[in-house]
Amino acid sequence: MKFTAFGFDQRLLEGIEASGYDEATPVQEQVIPLVLNGSDVIASAQTGTGKTAAFLLPLINNILSSPLNHQSITALVIVPTRELAIQIAQHMEGLSYFTSVSSIAVFGGGDGNAFVQEKKALSAGADVVICTPGKMLAHINMGYVKLQGLQYLVLDEADRMLDMGFYDDIMRIINALPAKRQNLLFSATMPSKIRELARKILHNPKEINISISKPNEKIIQMAYVVYDTQKIPLVKHILHQKEFSSVLIFCSSKLSVKQLNRELQRTKLAVDEIHSDLEQEKRESVLMDFKSGKLNILVATDILSRGIDIDNIGLVINYDVPHDGEDYVHRIGRTARAAADGTAITFISQKEQRKFGQIEKLLGKEVPKAEVPQEFGEVPEYNPAAFVRNIRSGGNKKPFRHKNNENKNRRTDNPKS
The missing domain is CATH 3.40.50.300 (P-loop containing nucleotide triphosphate hydrolases)
Structure with a gap:
């Protein structure tokens, strides 16, 4: 109309x-x-x-x-x-x-x-x-x-x-x-x-x-199952593999935002951070630089999960799994706006598996798990249900894990497979 x-x-x-x-x-x-x-x-x-x-x-x-x-x-x-x-x-x-x-x-x-x-x-x-x-x-x-x-x-x-x-x-x-x-x-x-x-x-x-609580169908969703120590190296790897028009990276804490921004700046990327510790004038300045294209990577807390009005964000990275399904939808909704396509990548650590499993339940489907490059070494197996059982049993058993490119066709819901 x-x-x-x-x-x-x-x-x-x-x-x-x-x-x-x-x-x-x-x-x-x-x-x-x-x-x-x-x-x-x-x-x-x-x-x-x-x-x-x-x-x-x-x-x-x-x-x-x-x-x-x-x-x-x-x-x-x-x-x-x-x-x-x-x-x-x-x-x-x-x-x-x-x-x-x-x-x-x-x-x-x-x-x-x-x-x-x-x-x-x-x-x-x-x-x-x-x-x-x-x-x-x-x-x-x-x-x-x-x-x-x-x-x-x-x-x-x-x-x-x-x-x-x-x-x-x-x-x-x-x-x-x-x-x-x-x-x-x-x-x-x-x-x-x-x-x-x-x-x-x-x-x-x-x-x-x-369309309540459902991501835009144009968003390509994927996730990496990793250890916490692999998150920063994997972000660097992704950002250097392909050039995106604009990249928005969400972290669940101000400490993570500051640490990741510092590490990315060391690699000479055009990146800055935004969170509640910054003065309002500084926040507005950083956001304006991001909107104008002076910065093409912004690391932020959930202060920007809603409301930022930029149509050309090509990639959203959830450095930490969002608190719940609604937050996930709002975060990844920053990409694929207007007529554009976009990609949303989520990093899932061991302790975040149960939370991401609940998000997938709300979405009504599994988010495809991408293969972590071999050079990153061993990564955890994705099995949120087993991880919950491990917590309830006192945490004596280690979560299942696998090596990249090895046994990748095994069932993840059977520890004996």
Whole structure:
């Protein structure tokens, strides 16, 4: 479906064209008409499906076509992280470039000048405010935020916000809003706590479900079963075997990020790191270098597992197995975006086998195990069920292991084979 078919204001269509959009994605095709018609919406969509434009476009159009209270905030978009707030604000700026619709991102970690700018916008009124819960609540508590004319509330990545402990902050913000408003809730998953939140804030919502908890079919998934000490050498081997447009490497700890980044920099690769120990200005600088292509390898914690909007990431490496299946889907969803293909590689150490087995169960299929090159030596056998039995029996038996290219056709679920 072409964007011209939605009946958007011509000024908005100019911004859509300038942003390079032509055909609506499935989530956009389903959500946009509902928002334009004034319905509350609860939408579950796979990461990278275009849900940001699915709510920004109708909001901008409605603001352009309706008489509004310009002394108040019109639309409030609440997101879990400052990175996502910045990304959505940039997206908003591009789409609304040819319009008079104003917007501002409100998040923690800024300097005094940022606070002054935020206070001015929130007290004078802005069309669209994109914010993190804690920072927005702090402004509201100071008494100058103009919310009396608010018409739209958007909760983006609601599951992530609840996981991060923002439920109370969100409810305090909602209690400060006018009761009559349009509500849009977007979540990658729909656990019971999201359903409960939806019942509290949505009114007769229309529900949209797009590919819940399943990776994009265009992603080539594979895994290497290795010892922890083999992970860094294997990363180096992979990165030197083939040149990728952009590579995103996820680690589960800041220590691993720092160690891996240091080792890769020694090999003269264009690489940097991003994690919560860095100052916000440094994080933004590194991310901008990665987006512009100055860096083609970025090592990160899960701070970037959602929300980074780069369409040409050719390879995602899970240096550590993600915490659960949902995190796995979000991580590898950074590649194969838009019309591109992509590859996702996961390293599985001995202690991570059970966790990866659970991820495969959620996916409904096994992720192919690639053969580790011979020069890396002996590697563990992949048998998550046996590893669980070993843990439960006290850990006296060593996990099964094999040598590369030796007995590779043996059954992995039989220690006697």
